[in-house]
Amino acid sequence: MKRIAAIIAFVSVLFFTFPLWAGAVKILPESTSDRTFQFVKTASTFLGTPLAVNALIPNALVVMGKAESPNLFIEAAGIAYMLGQWTHDPGTSVKAIRSRDRLAPISIDTSLKEEDIHRHNIILLGKKNAYYRKIRSRLTGKGSFIQVVEDGLANGRDTLFVSDSKAGFYLANRRLFFKSGAYRGFFSFVKLGALIMKGDFDAALFDLDDPQAVRSCGKPVILAMGMGSSVPVEMLAVAKKRNRIVFKDLRSALKSGDKELALTTWKGAMETCYACHQGTADVKKYRKFVPLGEEHGYHQHIAEQFGLECSQCHSGTRSIVGYGN
Numbered sequence: 417m418k419r420i421a422a423i424i425a426f427v428s429v430l431f432f433t434f435p436l437w438a439g440a441v442k443i444l445p446e447s448t449s450d451r452t453f454q455f456v457k458t459a460s461t462f463l464g465t466p467l468a469v470n471a472l473i474p475n476a477l478v479v480m481g482k483a484e485s486p487n488l489f490i491e492a493a494g495i496a497y498m499l500g501q502w503t504h505d506p507g508t509s510v511k512a513i514r515s516r517d518r519l520a521p522i523s524i525d526t527s528l529k530e531e532d533i534h535r536h537n538i539i540l541l542g543k544k545n546a547y548y549r550k551i552r553s554r555l556t557g558k559g560s561f562i563q564v565v566e567d568g569l570a571n572g573r574d575t576l577f578v579s580d581s582k583a584g585f586y587l588a589n590r591r592l593f594f595k596s597g598a599y600r601g602f603f604s605f606v607k608l609g610a611l612i613m614k615g616d617f618d619a620a621l622f623d624l625d626d627p628q629a630v631r632s633c634g635k636p637v638i639l640a641m642g643m644g645s646s647v648p649v650e651m652l653a654v655a656k657k658r659n660r661i662v663f664k665d666l667r668s669a670l671k672s673g674d675k676e677l678a679l680t681t682w683k684g685a686m687e688t689c690y691a692c693h694q695g696t697a698d699v700k701k702y703r704k705f706v707p708l709g710e711e712h713g714y715h716q717h718i719a720e721q722f723g724l725e726c727s728q729c730h731s732g733t734r735s736i737v738g739y740g741n
């Protein structure tokens with residue numbers, strides 16, 4: 417039991433503490449560069465058909481050379497899979513499907529087209545490929561590292577270089593796994609608020625238990641709760657409060673059919689997001705970067721579809737900040 421607790425504590429610390437992560441896999445040029453790389457974007461997919469819809473699609477292509485080890489290939493597959501978990505759609509068009517284009521965001525260096533380099537950011541794995549020498553002089557990392565090179569292979573397109581399979585493992589199983597859960601959960605949480613405002617309690621209750629919905633950045637929050645004294649008590653308190661509100665109080669408020677109570681409870685949960693992300697008088701700011709407007713702003717699209725005003729969720733301690741200013 418002790419050992420399990422120790423492992424959980426360790427994993428959780430890794431989720432929240434930058435220097436420790438840096439000890440394992442260095443993130444360059446900033447310790448948050450892997451968080452703020454534009455992996456995804458919003459676009460209209462299936463254009464020209466009745467299915468056309470605004471969705472999150474991959475904005476980065478995973479690229480590597482044939483001569484790399486099987487271990488690195490496994491991480492490449494993991495990265496592409498996690499990008500798939502995060503996005504809504506591969507970004508397909510009828511034309512691409514008809515011309516039998518590859519839909520997964522993964523490619524061998526020799527089959528990469530010039531236009532791919534201009535259209536996407538590139539996640540470049542390992543050194544045994546045709547592109548490494550083009551960015552080598554700009555890389556400063558040593559050992560296992562991830563480094564973002566601005567305008568790496570094309571103007572206006574960044575390259576995220578992944579040095580080896582250890583760094584690849586981190587990217588797939590820590591960073592992108594977290595992003596996929598956090599964003600899916602975030603969008604579902606916003607939808608949940610909208611459903612409560614519209615009085616659709618059955619759909620709201622369904623959302624609470626749907627594995628694709630309200631988990632928010634709950635994964636690290638749940639991990640944090642297992643780590644006892646190694647996490648700041650204030651953060652632990654916010655994490656516990658958030659989980660109690662989302663998974664207990666909100667459920668009973670929805671079951672009781674009391675709209676005012678459900679809405680107040682939901683807003684209480686939103687205050688915990690703000691506490692950890694922005695900091696308050698009692699709680700430090702635990703999220704060390706401003707999220708990117710491209711993917712984060714998709715929640716505004718959801719809100720608009722429900723015909724909501726920003727101020728229905730954002731007021732007082734939940735005022736709009738970050739990229740919104």
Ligand code: HEC
Nearest residue numbers: 598599602605632633654655658688689692702703707708
């Ligand atoms: C216990 C603290 C805590 C609570 C409560 C919390 N978060 Fe987070 N959240 C974080 C931290 C820390 C990060 C940044 C993790 C990292 O370093 O990548 C984060 C990141 C995120 C991200 C990803 C941002 C990005 O671009 O990578 C989303 C989305 C998110 N949280 C949504 C929510 C929502 C919605 C809620 C409320 C329902 C919430 N979080 C509650 C601590 C918290």
Ligand code: HEC
Nearest residue numbers: 606609610686689693716719724725726729737738739740
């Ligand atoms: C149904 C509720 C809801 C509506 C409506 C809504 N938002 Fe949000 N918004 C949220 C939640 C929940 C968060 C907290 C997640 C987080 O901090 O990452 C948030 C966070 C934000 C952030 C914070 C970014 C940061 O620094 O973390 C911005 C900016 C933002 N919203 C802009 C808007 C704008 C602009 C509108 C109107 C077009 C809008 N929102 C409408 C629920 C909503």
